[in-house]
Amino acid sequence: MEILIVGSGNMARGIGLRLVHGGRRVRIADRDPDKAADLAAELGENAGGEPLDSPEGADVVVLATPYEGSKEMARRWADDLAGTTVVDICNPVDFDTFDRLVTPAGTSAAEEIAGAASGAKVVKAFNTTFASRLAAPGPLDVFIAGDDEDAKRQIADLCSSAELRPIDVGGLQHAGALEAFQLLHMRVQDQIQGNWSTAITFAL
Numbered sequence: 656m657e658i659l660i661v662g663s664g665n666m667a668r669g670i671g672l673r674l675v676h677g678g679r680r681v682r683i684a685d686r687d688p689d690k691a692a693d694l695a696a697e698l699g700e701n702a703g704g705e706p707l708d709s710p711e712g713a714d715v716v717v718l719a720t721p722y723e724g725s726k727e728m729a730r731r732w733a734d735d736l737a738g739t740t741v742v743d744i745c746n747p748v749d750f751d752t753f754d755r756l757v758t759p760a761g762t763s764a765a766e767e768i769a770g771a772a773s774g775a776k777v778v779k780a781f782n783t784t785f786a787s788r789l790a791a792p793g794p795l796d797v798f799i800a801g802d803d804e805d806a807k808r809q810i811a812d813l814c815s816s817a818e819l820r821p822i823d824v825g826g827l828q829h830a831g832a833l834e835a836f837q838l839l840h841m842r843v844q845d846q847i848q849g850n851w852s853t854a855i856t857f858a859l
């Protein structure tokens with residue numbers, strides 16, 4: 656299975672580490688090819704870096720970018736993404752206030768991304784797993800929402816091989832609940848531990 660991760664930030668690193676440790680090969684694409692190459696070098700011989708040119712050849716594309724960037728990539732690559740599994744991991748949070756989601760009422764980032772790349776099989780996953788927890792060993796729950804059963808199974812298999820427990824929450828209409836839930840998760844971080852800490856995770 657060919658996996659392309661878009662972005663080379665914290666989540667690209669966390670997901671990349673998990674997948675490589677799970678025996679997968681990953682492509683890292685970044686608008687700055689040097690950053691892609693650096694992350695690929697850190698992930699080891701089962702990773703390669705490339706410029707942000709095209710998702711051609713990828714069976715799974717993980718958008719490890721902020722909400723607006725993910726929507727932009729979905730729009731830009733819409734034709735190439737037809738039939739491809741696209742993983743939306745974003746939390747469309749107002750990061751100035753941590754008080755609201757920035758998505759239009761009644762929808763979700765995942766549904767917006769699915770609208771932008773209408774032929775893609777969009778799966779919401781990884782939005783409740785902090786990057787620091789992905790980068791450290793240990794089991795984590797990954798909540799998955801999507802309308803395409805094969806695509807969800809593909810992501811569930813990737814999770815299972817990476818010490819992650821996939822939990823299918825239903826169709827893409829449930830992505831909004833995962834996004835709203837993670838907003839609360841971020842808000843209560845300091846109440847749980849006395850300070851902001853991404854070491855805490857949510858598990859069933």
Ligand SMILES: NC(=O)c1ccc[n+]([C@@H]2O[C@H](COP(=O)([O-])OP(=O)(O)OC[C@H]3O[C@@H](n4cnc5c(N)ncnc54)[C@H](OP(=O)(O)O)[C@@H]3O)[C@@H](O)[C@H]2O)c1
Nearest residue numbers: 662663664665666719720721722724745746782784785786
């Ligand atoms: N951090 C977490 O613990 C966590 C947990 C769950 C979900 N998420 C979600 O995961 C996503 C990535 O978060 P992160 O923490 O990994 O962020 P990050 O460390 O800031 O990395 C973001 C990456 O996206 C790239 N990017 C930004 N805007 C872009 C655009 N318009 N087009 C193409 N690439 C763009 C950045 O490239 P440059 O370096 O060139 O700017 C960078 O490689 C976000 O949607 C976030 O809500 C994060």
